[in-house]
Every structure is written in structure tokens, then in C-alpha cells.
Amino acid sequence: MKIIKSSMVGTLESSDIQIRVEQRDELGIKIQLKSSVEKQFGKQIRKVIIETLESLGIDSCLVIAIDKGALDCTIKARVQCAAYRAVGDAEKINWEVIN
Amino acid sequence: MDYDFNGKRIFLDDMLERKKLEIFLNIQGIKLDKNLDYTVGIYKANELIATGSFFKNTLRCLAVKSEYQGMGALNTVVSNLMNEQYKRGFTHIFLYTKCNYIRLFNDLGFYEVARVEDLLEFMENKSNDITNYSLELAKTSIKAGRVASIVINANPFTLGHQHLIEEASNENDVVHVFVVSEEASVIPFSVRYELVRRGTTHLKNIVLHKTGDYIISNATFPSYFIKDEENVVVVHAKLDLEVYKKYIVPALGITSRYVGEEPYCSVTKKYNEVMKGSLEKDGIICKTIPRLSINGKAISASSVRQYIREDKVKEIKGLVPETTYDYFISKEAEGIIKKIKNSKNRH
Numbered sequence: 001m002k003i004i005k006s007s008m009v010g011t012l013e014s015s016d017i018q019i020r021v022e023q024r025d026e027l028g029i030k031i032q033l034k035s036s037v038e039k040q041f042g043k044q045i046r047k048v049i050i051e052t053l054e055s056l057g058i059d060s061c062l063v064i065a066i067d068k069g070a071l072d073c074t075i076k077a078r079v080q081c082a083a084y085r086a087v088g089d090a091e092k093i094n095w096e097v098i099n
Numbered sequence: 100m101d102y103d104f105n106g107k108r109i110f111l112d113d114m115l116e117r118k119k120l121e122i123f124l125n126i127q128g129i130k131l132d133k134n135l136d137y138t139v140g141i142y143k144a145n146e147l148i149a150t151g152s153f154f155k156n157t158l159r160c161l162a163v164k165s166e167y168q169g170m171g172a173l174n175t176v177v178s179n180l181m182n183e184q185y186k187r188g189f190t191h192i193f194l195y196t197k198c199n200y201i202r203l204f205n206d207l208g209f210y211e212v213a214r215v216e217d218l219l220e221f222m223e224n225k226s227n228d229i230t231n232y233s234l235e236l237a238k239t240s241i242k243a244g245r246v247a248s249i250v251i252n253a254n255p256f257t258l259g260h261q262h263l264i265e266e267a268s269n270e271n272d273v274v275h276v277f278v279v280s281e282e283a284s285v286i287p288f289s290v291r292y293e294l295v296r297r298g299t300t301h302l303k304n305i306v307l308h309k310t311g312d313y314i315i316s317n318a319t320f321p322s323y324f325i326k327d328e329e330n331v332v333v334v335h336a337k338l339d340l341e342v343y344k345k346y347i348v349p350a351l352g353i354t355s356r357y358v359g360e361e362p363y364c365s366v367t368k369k370y371n372e373v374m375k376g377s378l379e380k381d382g383i384i385c386k387t388i389p390r391l392s393i394n395g396k397a398i399s400a401s402s403v404r405q406y407i408r409e410d411k412v413k414e415i416k417g418l419v420p421e422t423t424y425d426y427f428i429s430k431e432a433e434g435i436i437k438k439i440k441n442s443k444n445r446h
Contacts (some may be wrong), residue, residue: 003355006185007185008181008182008185009177010178011174011178011182012174012175012177012178012181012207012208013171013174013175018178018181018208020190022190031433032225032226034206036206039279049117063209064209064224064225065123066208089263099148
């Protein structure tokens with residue numbers, strides 16, 4: 001899937017994560033993470049974001065994440081949704097990769 | 100403690116709701132901004148405990164009742180506003196706040212663009228986006244000894260603007276002309292820009308730019324937390340100049356800025372005064388060019404609009420370059436002329 005526009009999902013409430021996905025000209029996934037638990041879970045949060053995007057077949061985008069202590073399942077759901085919104089066209093979504 | 104907050108849109112056309120909101124904000128020490136597109140209230144049971152609004156892509160009038168501060172009510176407000184902003188297609192979002200709240204907004208993903216002393220902080224929702232803007236700008240930089248800059252709204256482009264640009268063009272190697280791209284004027288940006296372009300084709304050392312999101316006009320500058328009117332102009336000018344000096348001047352290697360003398364408008368006059376002081380402190384020449392007069396009367400864009408409003412388009416012939424005149428007598432301009440006639444606003 002290809003990111004063609006900016007999207008935003010989630011809130012800044014406690015236990016949630018706000019994910020913004022944007023187009024990027026270069027290849028690769030770039031993450032700007034701000035988290036209240038960055039020191040403890042920063043690595044894990046980045047890992048979940050990258051794995052989720054890769055499983056959707058996205059290889060280039062900018063992710064701006066503002067985390068307020070979200071669990072992995074929340075992060076995954078938010079990232080999936082943000083990616084789908086940023087694809088623009090529902091036809092292009094490959095639903096089969098969701099598990 | 101019960102954390103069950105409900106967000107609900109507040110419609111400011113409803114006078115009762117508006118009054119309630121005004122009282123709420125006044126208690127928090129801020130006023131209701133005069134330009135607002137959307138307002139949300141956060142309620143606990145039926146009590147208003149927090150609020151926030153936006154105008155175009157700037158968040159405004161954010162406040163949380165003192166008893167409820169530190170409970171994440173601001174997060175709810177900002178989440179709600181950001182969602183609505185994205186729905187409306189704004190993804191690059193700004194806010195202005197007092198300096199003691201910087202950390203709070205930092206945690207919500209806002210980053211500093213510029214600061215005015217201890218009075219005001221200007222933030223955006225992407226880290227370093229202004230640096231990218233500055234880098235983009237630097238691509239159009241031309242190495243030369245004397246690099247001038249001009250910022251104009253050109254609403255519409257008159258002989259006065261042309262004269263100002265010509266003067267700068269004669270005295271300098273390169274002139275960067277910034278046309279204010281914010282849509283706060285009756286004439287849309289695309290037309291203003293195009294008329295400037297057409298009216299300066301005879302000058303070879305001009306580079307045209309749009310100001311982008313970082314320079315906003317006085318008309319939409321949020322002033323709700325600044326006490327008196329006089330101060331608003333000064334703070335606005337200082338902020339503008341911070342952005343200008345920090346990001347635009349170094350990107351283009353600017354050595355001077357040209358402005359037209361302001362005989363009529365006291366706000367612009369004050370702005371120019373602050374600008375002169377601020378630029379000269381940093382070694383940038385600020386040159387005031389006397390307005391071009393015709394028949395003893397200084398040319399101004401507002402008088403051109405006045406003629407158009409009174410249906411005397413022919414009268415503007417002596418005040419504007421041929422290119423602008425040709426535009427206003429063409430069929431293309433009909434819609435805009437209608438808009439000018441309907442607007443009573445100063446801008």
C-alpha cells in the first residue's frame with residue numbers, strides 16, 4: 001500500500017496513542033516518537049509501529065506518534081487505522097493481512 | 100475522583116452559550132477571540148470544566164477550570180480539536196500560548212517555532228518543520244552582496260507597491276518579494292500573487308515567494324491573552340520579526356528590508372516602528388520609502404478598493420500598473436469585484 005495523504009488517529013488521553021501518518025519522498029519508515037514512557041518502552045513502541053506497517057506492505061512514510069502509555073494492541077490498532085486512512089481509497093486496502 | 104469528561108461542540112451563534120463561555124474564559128484570565136471557527140466544551144455532569152477553539156489552522160482560547168487542572172482535561176480538548184482539524188483538512192496546526200505552558204503543549208506534540216520574550220510562544224505540531232521551510236527557501240537563495248527583502252499583501256498590487264519594489268531593485272543585487280499567502284484579504288492569494296508577478300516582469304533581479312504558514316496578518320493574530328490593544332500590535336510585530344530573523348534572513352542572506360511609509364494606518368505605523376528597531380539591532384538595514392503620491396495624495400490599496408466598491412473601476416487607472424488595471428476590467432475579475440463591493444471590512 002502507498003501512503004498518499006496525511007491522516008490522524010487516536011487521542012492524547014491516558015493509555016492511548018495518537019498516530020499521524022504522512023507521505024515521505026524517501027524510502028523507509030521514519031518515526032518521530034514522543035512518549036511518557038519513552039525510556040522504558042520506546043524501543044518496543046517503535047518495533048510495534050514498524051512491524052504493523054510492514055505487515056500492511058508500507059515501506060515509506062513518516063509516523064508521528066504521541067504516546068500516553070498505550071498497550072501494544074492499542075498501538076497496532078491505531079497504526080493500522082491511520083495507514084488505512086492515509087491510503088485514500090478503500091479499494092486499495094488489503095484486508096487479508098489483518099490478523 | 101470521577102474522570103468521566105464529555106466533549107460537546109459549543110455554537111457561538113447561540114448567545115446564551117456564548118455568554119457562558121465568555122464568563123468562563125474571563126475567570127481564567129483570557130478573552131474570547133473574535134475569529135473562531137469551532138469551539139468545544141468539556142463537561143463533567145453539566146458543568147463546563149474546559150474549553151478550546153480554533154480558527155483555520157490555529158488552536159485558540161484553550162482553558163481549563165483551575166480545580167480540574169492536572170487531570171488530563173487539556174488532552175481531551177486538544178484531541179477533540181485535532182480530530183476536527185484533520186476532518187477539515189488541516190494537518191499543519193499551530194498554537195500560541197503563554198510561555199509558562201510550553202511544557203504542557205510539548206507533551207501534546209507541539210514544538211517551538213519562535214518566542215517573544217516571556218510573553219508569547221508560537222508552536223507547531225511537527226518538530227522542525229520550520230527548519231524544512233527555511234531549507235526550502237535557501238534553495239532560491241542567490242549569493243550577492245546586497246540582498247533586499249519586501250513583504251507585501253498587495254490587496255491589490257498598486258503603483259505604490261511597484262515603486263517600492265523598483266526602488267529596492269535599483270539599489271540592490273537581488274530582491275526577495277514575499278506576498279502574504281494567508282487568506283485574510285478580500286482578494287484571494289492566487290490573484291494577488293499573479294498581479295505582483297505580472298507587474299514586476301520588467302525587473303530582472305526579483306525572486307517572488309509566498310509567506311506560507313509562518314507569517315500571519317494582524318487581522319487574524321490571536322490577541323485574546325494580551326491585555327491591551329496597543330500591546331497586541333507590538334507583540335505581533337515582535338513575533339513576526341522573530342520568525343523573519345531566525346529563519347528567513349539566514350536562509351536567503353538578507354541584508355535589508357524595504358517598507359513603504361505608512362501615512363494613514365496607525366497599526367501599520369506602530370508595526371513599522373517596532374520592525375525598524377528590531378532589525379537594526381541585528382544589523383539589518385530597514386529602509387522606509389516614502390509613498391508614491393499622485394496629485395498630492397499617497398497611493399494606497401485601500402483607496403483602490405474604495406473606487407472598486409463605488410463602481411468606479413475606471414478611476415483606478417492612475418493608481419495601479421497597467422497589468423492590474425487590465426485584470427480588473429477583464430471578465431475574470433467580475434467575481435472579485437462583487438466580493439469587494441460586498442465587503443465592509445477594512446481588509
